[in-house]
Structures are given as C-alpha cells and as structure tokens.
Amino acid sequence: MSHHIVEFQDVRYHYPDGTAALNGLSLRITHGEAVGIVGANGAGKSTLLLHINGSILPASGSIIIGDLQLTAQTRKEVRKKVGMIFQNPDDQLFMPTVYDDVAFGPLNLGLGRERAAERVEEALRIVGCQGLRDRPPHHLSSGQKSSVAIASVIAMQPEILVMDEPASSLDPRSRRQLINLLNAFDHTKIVASHDLDFILETCERCIIVRDGRVMADGAAETVLADKTLLEENNLELPLSLKNNPLPRHKGAAMNDLDKLKHLIEHWKEHNKEHARTYREWAGKAASLGKNDLAGVLGEIAAETSRIDELFIKADGLLG
Amino acid sequence: MFDEGYFNLGYLDTLSYKNTFVHRLDPRAKLIATVAFVVTVVSFPKYEITGLLPFFLFPVLLFSLGDIPVKFILKKVLLVSSFALFIGIFNPLLDRQIVYSCWGFPVSRGWISFFSIMLKFFLTITSALLLIATTSFPGICHALRKLGVPGIFISQLLFLYRYLFVLVEEAMKAVRARDMRSFGRQGKGMKTFVSLVGTLFLRTVERAERIYQAMLSRGFSGNLHLMRPHRVSGADIVFLSSTMVLLYLFRVHDVVGAMGSLSMGTF
Amino acid sequence: MHMADALLSPAVGAAFWAGTVGTISYCSKKLTDTMEEKLIPLMGVLGAFIFAAQMINFTIPGTGSSGHLGGGMILAVILGPYAAFIVMASVLTVQALFFADGGLLALGCNIWNLGLYPCFVAYPLIFRPLAGSGGSRRRLTIASLLGGVVGLQLGAISVVIETLLSGRSELPFSTFALLMQPIHLAIGVVEGIVTAGVINFIRAARPEILEGSLSARPLSAHLPIKKVFIGFLVAAVLTGGVMSWFASSNPDGLEWSIQKVFGRPDLPGQTSGIAHALKSIQEKTALLPDYGFRKADDDKGRASATSVSGLIGSALVLAGVLLIGYIIRALRRKSA
Numbered sequence: 005m006s007h008h009i010v011e012f013q014d015v016r017y018h019y020p021d022g023t024a025a026l027n028g029l030s031l032r033i034t035h036g037e038a039v040g041i042v043g044a045n046g047a048g049k050s051t052l053l054l055h056i057n058g059s060i061l062p063a064s065g066s067i068i069i070g071d072l073q074l075t076a077q078t079r080k081e082v083r084k085k086v087g088m089i090f091q092n093p094d095d096q097l098f099m100p101t102v103y104d105d106v107a108f109g110p111l112n113l114g115l116g117r118e119r120a121a122e123r124v125e126e127a128l129r130i131v132g133c134q135g136l137r138d139r140p141p142h143h144l145s146s147g148q149k150s151s152v153a154i155a156s157v158i159a160m161q162p163e164i165l166v167m168d169e170p171a172s173s174l175d176p177r178s179r180r181q182l183i184n185l186l187n188a189f190d191h192t193k194i195v196a197s198h199d200l201d202f203i204l205e206t207c208e209r210c211i212i213v214r215d216g217r218v219m220a221d222g223a224a225e226t227v228l229a230d231k232t233l234l235e236e237n238n239l240e241l242p243l244s245l246k247n248n249p250l251p252r253h254k255g256a257a258m259n260d261l262d263k264l265k266h267l268i269e270h271w272k273e274h275n276k277e278h279a280r281t282y283r284e285w286a287g288k289a290a291s292l293g294k295n296d297l298a299g300v301l302g303e304i305a306a307e308t309s310r311i312d313e314l315f316i317k318a319d320g321l322l323g
Numbered sequence: 324m325f326d327e328g329y330f331n332l333g334y335l336d337t338l339s340y341k342n343t344f345v346h347r348l349d350p351r352a353k354l355i356a357t358v359a360f361v362v363t364v365v366s367f368p369k370y371e372i373t374g375l376l377p378f379f380l381f382p383v384l385l386f387s388l389g390d391i392p393v394k395f396i397l398k399k400v401l402l403v404s405s406f407a408l409f410i411g412i413f414n415p416l417l418d419r420q421i422v423y424s425c426w427g428f429p430v431s432r433g434w435i436s437f438f439s440i441m442l443k444f445f446l447t448i449t450s451a452l453l454l455i456a457t458t459s460f461p462g463i464c465h466a467l468r469k470l471g472v473p474g475i476f477i478s479q480l481l482f483l484y485r486y487l488f489v490l491v492e493e494a495m496k497a498v499r500a501r502d503m504r505s506f507g508r509q510g511k512g513m514k515t516f517v518s519l520v521g522t523l524f525l526r527t528v529e530r531a532e533r534i535y536q537a538m539l540s541r542g543f544s545g546n547l548h549l550m551r552p553h554r555v556s557g558a559d560i561v562f563l564s565s566t567m568v569l570l571y572l573f574r575v576h577d578v579v580g581a582m583g584s585l586s587m588g589t590f
Numbered sequence: 591m592h593m594a595d596a597l598l599s600p601a602v603g604a605a606f607w608a609g610t611v612g613t614i615s616y617c618s619k620k621l622t623d624t625m626e627e628k629l630i631p632l633m634g635v636l637g638a639f640i641f642a643a644q645m646i647n648f649t650i651p652g653t654g655s656s657g658h659l660g661g662g663m664i665l666a667v668i669l670g671p672y673a674a675f676i677v678m679a680s681v682l683t684v685q686a687l688f689f690a691d692g693g694l695l696a697l698g699c700n701i702w703n704l705g706l707y708p709c710f711v712a713y714p715l716i717f718r719p720l721a722g723s724g725g726s727r728r729r730l731t732i733a734s735l736l737g738g739v740v741g742l743q744l745g746a747i748s749v750v751i752e753t754l755l756s757g758r759s760e761l762p763f764s765t766f767a768l769l770m771q772p773i774h775l776a777i778g779v780v781e782g783i784v785t786a787g788v789i790n791f792i793r794a795a796r797p798e799i800l801e802g803s804l805s806a807r808p809l810s811a812h813l814p815i816k817k818v819f820i821g822f823l824v825a826a827v828l829t830g831g832v833m834s835w836f837a838s839s840n841p842d843g844l845e846w847s848i849q850k851v852f853g854r855p856d857l858p859g860q861t862s863g864i865a866h867a868l869k870s871i872q873e874k875t876a877l878l879p880d881y882g883f884r885k886a887d888d889d890k891g892r893a894s895a896t897s898v899s900g901l902i903g904s905a906l907v908l909a910g911v912l913l914i915g916y917i918i919r920a921l922r923r924k925s926a
C-alpha cells in the first residue's frame with residue numbers, strides 16, 4: 005500500500021454533450037491531509053470530486069483510491085472509503101426524517117439495526133444534532149441541514165471526506181461552526197470551494213484548478229497569498245489576507261496547539277448543546293409527571309453548564 | 324391561491340410534529356381508527372341525521388386532546404371545493420315530497436338527504452385532516468408499510484413527501500416571477516404556463532439525477548430501509564378498542580333518541 | 591373532479607378500494623421485477639413535481655376561468671404505465687390527506703378514476719398508436735389531446751357510476767351524465783393542449799427523456815387490462831355482497847330515519863317542563879300543519895311532542911360533545 009490515499013494520473017473526462025471538463029489532471033494526496041481545491045466557476049472542481057467516489061469514471065488516465073484502482077467493478081468498494089458531501093443538502097438528505105437519513109448509509113453497509121442505531125447516535129452527537137432526530141429535513145435551517153448531511157456521511161465511517169462548496173448556503177455563524185467541526189476531524193479532507201477564506205481556515209494545502217488542469221499546488225498560506233497567481237486564475241485574494249497580508253499562519257499546517265484551540269472551541273459548542281438538550285428533556289420528564297427524573301436531569305444540565313466555564317478557562321490558558 | 328395553498332400545507336405539516344397524547348399514539352392505531360370512523364359514518368342510510376350527531380364526539384376529542392386549532396381546520400373544510408355539495412344540492416330540487424312540517428316549515432325528503440350528505444361530508448373530511456394534523460406523514464408511511472402496503476409505493480410516498488416542499492417552493496418562486504412580469508392577463512396564459520412547467524420539469528429531472536448520485540455514494544442498492552422502533556403501548560390499545568366500541572355503540576344505538584326521552588322524563 | 595366520501599356507500603367505496611389496491615400491488619410487483627433502481631428517486635421527485643405543477647394555474651383563453659395540469663398522461667409518457675400509476679396514486683394520497691380532496695374512503699375511487707384510465711387506457715390505446723415511434727410534433731399534440739380527453743371522459747363517467755351505485759344522490763343517470771361529460775370534455779381539451787405543450791417542450795430540450803416512450807418499445811398490447819378488470823369485478827362483487835348483507839341486517843330505509851328525526855309515535859305526551867313549553871311554541875308557529883306524516887297522523891299532539899323529544903335529544907348530544915371539548919381545552923390550558 006502506498007502512502008498516498010488519492011492519486012490521479014493524467015485524468016481526462018468529457019461530458020456526454022462533449023464538454024471537456026478534465027484535461028490531463030494529475031494530483032496526489034497523502035493520508036490525513038486537508039486539501040482545498042479552488043478555481044473559478046466551470047474550472048472542473050465538481051467534476052474532479054465526482055471522480056473520487058466513482059460517480060463518474062475517467063475517459064482516460066488512472067485514479068487510485070486507497071489501494072484500489074477505480075473501475076466500474078471497484079467503484080462500490082471505493083465508495084465505502086469516500087464520504088461525499090454534495091453541494092446542495094436538499095439533494096443529499098433524501099429521506100423523510102433526519103434519523104432515517106443518517107441511518108441510510110450504515111444500513112446499506114449491512115450493519116444490523118442495533119449497530120446502525122449506535123452509528124446514528126454517534127454521528128448525530130459529533131455534529132451536535134441529537135435534538136433533530138425525528139425532524140423532517142424541510143423543517144431544518146440551512147446550517148442544520150449541512151450538519152446533518154455531514155452526519156449522514158460520517159455515520160459510514162469513511163476514510164476520506166469530500167465536500168463540494170460546503171459553505172455556499174450558510175450564514176456566518178453556521179459557517180463558523182462548520183469550520184470548527186471540520187478542523188476537529190482527523191480524516192483526509194478534500195474541499196472544493198471558491199470561498200478562499202474557508203479554504204484558508206480549514207486546509208493546509210491548496211490546489212488551483214483551471215480548464216480541468218492543476219495550475220498550482222502548495223501550502224494554502226503561500227498559494228492563497230499569491231495575488232498574481234490568483235488573478236491569472238480568475239480568483240481574488242481571500243478577504244482575511246487583503247487587510248492583513250501577513251496572516252497568523254492560519255492556513256499553514258496546524259501544530260497541535262492550534263488543533264487543540266479548534267477542538268476546545270468545538271467542545272464548547274457541543275457542551276452548550278448538550279446542556280440545552282438535558283434541560284429540554286428535564287422539562288419533558290416533568291410534564292410526564294416524572295418529577296424525580298426531571299430533578300436529576302436538571303442537575304445534570306446545571307453540572308454541564310458549569311463545564312462551560314472550564315472550557316473558557318482552558319481557552320484562556322492556551323493564550 | 325398558490326401561496327395560501329402552500330401555507331396550509333406547511334402549517335398542517337408542522338402541526339403533525341407536535342407532542343401531545345394524540346400525536347404520540349401509534350400511527351397504525353390512528354390510521355385504523357380513522358378508516359373505521361369514515362366507514363361507519365358513510366354506512367348510515369340516505370336520510371339519516373340524528374344518528375350522525377354523536378359522531379361529532381370524535382373530532383371534538385381529537386381537536387382538544389391533540390391541541391389542534393379548530394378555526395384553521397374548519398376553514399380548510401369549508402374551502403374544500405366540494406363535489407359533495409355540488410351534487411348533493413340537486414336532492415332538494417329533485418325530491419320534493421314533503422314529509423313533515425317542522426316549526427311551521429315544510430321539510431322535503433330532498434332536504435333531509437342533502438343535510439345528511441353535508442353532515443357526512445363534514446365528518447369525513449374533518450377526520451382525514453385531523454389524521455394528518457396529529458400524525459406525521461412519515462409516521463403514516465411506516466404504518467402503511469407495517470400493514471402490508473408494497474415497499475415501492477411506500478418509498479414513492481416518502482420521496483414525494485420529502486421533495487414536495489422543496490418543489491412547491493421552487494414552483495412558487497417561478498410563479499411569483501411570472502406574476503410580477505405579467506402586468507395584464509397575458510403572462511398567465513397557456514404558453515407561459517407550458518414553459519414554466521416545462522422548465523420546472525427539467526430541473527426536477529436533474530435533481531433526481533443528483534439525488535440518485537447521493538444515494539449511490541451512500542451505498543444504495545435498490546432498497547430503502549426504514550428504522551423505527553414503534554412498539555404498541557397500552558395507550559394505543561385503549562385508544563383503538565374504545566374507539567371501536569364507541570363507533571359500534573353509536574352506530575347501533577339511537578343515542579339522540581335516548582337522550583331525548585331521558586330529558587322528557589326528567590324535565 | 592374528485593369523488594367524495596359523503597356521496598359513497600361503504601360497499602361502493604370498498605369495491606373501488608379493492609380494485610385500486612389490486613392495481614397498486616400488480617404495478618409494484620411488475621416494477622420490482624423489472625425496474626432500474628435509478629427510477630426510484632425519479633418517480634418520487636416527479637410525484638412532487640406533479641403536485642407542485644397542479645398548484646399553478648393558468649388562464650383559459652376566452653373564458654377568464656383557470657385550468658391546471660392533470661398529470662396522469664405526462665407521467666405515463668415519461669415513466670410508462672406501471673410507474674406512472676404508482677406515482678399518480680401517491681400524489682392523490684397526499685392530496686387526500688393534506689388538502690382533504692374527497693376523503694379517505696373516496697381515495698380508492700379517485701385513484702381509480704384519475705390514475706387507471708390515463709395510464710392503462712388512454713396511454714396504451716390512444717396515445718401510443720397515435721404518437722407512433724418518434725412521432726412529429728403534430729402527431730404528439732393530437733395524441734396527447736385525444737389521450738387527455740378520453741382519460742377524463744372515462745374518469746367522469748366513472749364518478750357518475752360510483753355516485754349512482756351508492757344511492758346517496760337523487761340525480762338520475764342521464765341528467766348526471768349530461769352534467770358531467772361536457773364539463774369534462776372542456777377540461778380534457780385544455781389539459782390535453784397543456785400536456786402536449788409540456789411534452790413538446792421536454793422533447794425539444796432533452797429528447798432522451800422521452801426516448802423510451804416513443805421509440806422501439808413494442809406496443810403495449812400485452813397490458814393486462816383484462817386481468818385487472820376481472821380482478822376488480824370479482825373484488826367488487828365480493829365486497830358488495832358482504833357489505834350489503836351487513837347493511838340489510840340493520841334497520842334501513844326512509845321510514846325508520848324519518849321516525850328518528852321527527853319522533854316515535856309511541857312516546858307519551860308531556861304536559862309540563864321545557865318540552866311542553868317548546869311544544870306549545872311549535873304548535874303556535876306551525877303555519878302549514880297539514881303536510882305529510884302529520885296529515886296521516888291522527889294524534890297530532892303526541893307526534894309533535896315526540897318530535898320535540900328528538901330535537902332536544904339532538905341539542906343535548908351536540909351540547910354535551912362541545913362541552914367535553916371545551917373542558918379538555920380548559921384543562922390543557924391550565925396545565926400548560
């Protein structure tokens with residue numbers, strides 16, 4: 005097994021109507037890397053991502069995912085390694101309730117009901133959406149939809165997370181939560197976006213694509229700060245670099261301290277969510293007449309809220 | 324008309340996710356009870372009026388226990404374009420034999436049968452709306468599956484429900500754009516309609532293709548699995564059996580007559 | 591037009607449900623055996639499309655009134671009859687629940703009327719032969735127009751038959767049919783034109799979508815209409831028999847009902863209390879005392895007394911029902 009988890013070699017693809025979307029594209033991605041794919045509209049980002057999970061197969065060239073050569077025969081196996089999050093959550097969440105949707109993948113993997121149920125709980129907990137399990141997707145906000153879409157994919161425990169324009173329909177707060185969430189994952193991540201700030205905050209490496217070819221590949225911090233390179237490819241400097249040309253190595257390879265900072269921020273969000281859930285259920289228990297239970301749940305909620313302060317303290321100690 | 328229709332749809336759907344005693348009952352129990360109710364109501368003969376009155380107890384109980392806004396549902400019932408009303412109104416015109424004079428007004432058989440149709444209309448339509456207002460649509464689908472309805476039809480219903488709101492919203496946007504650009508009549512003609520619906524159709528097909536890709540990438544191989552641990556509880560059994568008993572009693576016994584003679588005795 | 595619960599007898603409702611359930615099962619089996627799995631999301635989303643499209647209306651030229659899309663025909667052209675029938679059934683089911691179109695018992699009839707005729711009669715017997723393989727724009731238009739008209743005419747006559755068999759309406763067959771058929775001829779023509787327009791629109795933009803329907807597939811001569819129909823008849827006779835046996839074991843008919851509305855002759859008269867007061871008011875306001883039963887009744891006092899008992903009973907039942915609802919609401923408010 006090579007140490008590369010994704011390898012494209014001279015891949016070409018044209019759509020049935022003749023549009024050439026990939027024109028000899030080559031790249032290699034290593035285990036655990038977080039790679040941003042940027043490029044103007046129509047550059048071929050989506051087409052590239054669709055190849056990674058075998059939704060489409062190359063006309064020529066070769067693709068290796070893990071230790072498998074991608075072909076019509078292996079695409080089913082490949083899909084088990086690749087968790088694909090599509091651009092529009094309404095297309096991704098096709099089941100009538102959040103729970104059924106997150107369970108869809110695990111059940112297709114052939115897990116029994118109980119193991120599937122565990123996976124669902126776990127995935128919903130990770131993205132902080134336990135409270136939404138019985139809701140239909142059309143009752144969710146776009147931020148919630150995007151979290152559930154991620155849960156539905158990580159419930160299958162893929163090795164690689166692939167995302168197409170994950171932040172395009174999010175408000176600033178949901179976008180921030182998504183960044184924290186992504187930074188807490190150790191998966192190999194491949195994110196296509198023309199939100200360069202998003203890439204800068206979530207990826208250590210960045211690849212620029214134009215006309216179905218790789219135009220640049222390097223540390224996100226360097227590539228995304230190169231004004232002429234970006235302009236050649238019809239892109240603009242990220243906002244955060246416009247005002248502040250020397251960034252605090254946000255996009256650079258994260259050291260453990262940075263990672264910890266992200267994690268703490270993420271844990272804090274979760275903790276708040278948990279406390280809220282406990283309190284809600286305490287209320288429900290009370291309305292069912294289970295007053296003692298409600299009391300204990302209330303105590304758990306209070307204890308959980310107290311942990312918030314510890315997180316704030318920890319955050320402070322990181323400096 | 325379009326917006327109103329959508330508003331109703333969405334509101335009714337939201338109601339069905341409330342958390343009351345009625346909402347928590349097993350969807351199967353509610354579905355069976357509703358069907359039994361409808362069949363019992365329409366089983367009354369053509370000229371029945373008093374026998375139907377006790378049946379108002381059921382909607383009233385569901386309204387109050389399920390915390391369903393009465394005005395909203397009643398408005399919906401009244402707005403339903405009623406084929407029953409349209410056909411029933413011929414009865415008084417065609418069957419004019421006077422059978423009784425009540426408080427000085429001659430009453431023909433046609434009016435009695437018309438009134439009976441209206442009562443049945445109200446009871447049956449209200450019960451259908453109350454079923455969906457107290458049971459989430461996915462819940463109803465699970466119930467149908469458990470009751471043996473073919474899987475393909477169920478997955479069809481689930482997809483339809485899932486994308487109903489998405490597509491109606493998309494259609495609504497297109498209609499608003501149409502109405503805004505058509506100041507006179509013209510924009511509402513058949514030509515605009517065809518291109519509007521045609522475009523909506525093409526977008527729908529593309530969406531279906533994307534959904535299929537999303538399904539495949541999560542391992543879809545032809546089956547939609549559903550997980551829902553619905554256990555029948557004591558409340559469900561009590562609810563269903565007492566409904567059945569009441570339906571039977573109300574159908575077989577003359578409740579109004581009994582109340583009437585009782586009152587004549589006591590007053 | 592949607593059939594309504596209130597016009598149906600249980601026997602007729604159940605019979606058509608039997609036919610509809612049989613057809614759904616048959617189509618499901620057929621699809622499970624042969625369908626590409628890709629069709630599952632496509633069918634589902636197209637159901638939502640039909641639903642949404644039916645909520646859009648357009649102005650019919652020269653009339654000022656508005657029309658909308660039928661759906662059965664378009665679905666059959668795109669998906670073939672089996673899948674189209676399943677989709678139509680699901681659309682009507684959701685409409686029955688969310689819009690209360692017709693009701694739950696009538697749903698069987700409505701799926702039959704609006705799904706079966708377009709998918710299994712108009713499409714294979716009218717549209718396919720007329721459209722031919724790869725048909726021209728004009729042929730397509732004529733085929734969808736005639737298909738639409740025939741489908742709706744059959745649906746309309748079906749509504750007439752269902753209503754007459756149920757015996758809740760006084761309308762005689764000829765009047766009823768004369769009322770229904772011309773209206774539906776007009777609706778059918780408009781729907782046919784719109785359907786043709788949409789099909790031509792699709793063909794211009796994405797011809798491959800219609801390929802399956804217009805190209806080499808053999809003419810669906812093997813469609814099991816006969817089988818379905820015979821199955822339906824058997825089911826209808828069975829359920830009809832069982833139900834009418836059940837019905838006849840109950841007292842039925844006009845006399846019995848009228849008695850219940852206006853009282854029984856064997857109850858004793860009252861001389862005091864509310865009932866008596868009401869009775870005397872009624873006697874004073876009786877402007878036309880010589881009609882119907884009353885004329886035949888030789889003891890007027892007794893008859894009117896018992897009629898009052900019927901009215902009081904009704905009022906008490908309704909008041910009791912409302913009171914129960916009011917109390918539950920009040921309790922809920924308090925505990926909330």
Ligand SMILES: Nc1ncnc2c1ncn2[C@@H]1O[C@H](COP(=O)(O)OP(=O)(O)O)[C@@H](O)[C@H]1O
Pocket residue numbers: 019020021023024025043044045046047048049050051052
């Ligand atoms: N389904 C399709 N059929 C035909 N051409 C397509 C299709 N999808 C994308 N393309 C074309 O392929 C090229 C690359 O598109 P895409 O990969 O979607 O770019 P990006 O995601 O970077 O915006 C574009 O020229 C686009 O128009």
Ligand SMILES: [Mg+2]
Pocket residue numbers: 049050051168
């Ligand atoms: Mg794209």
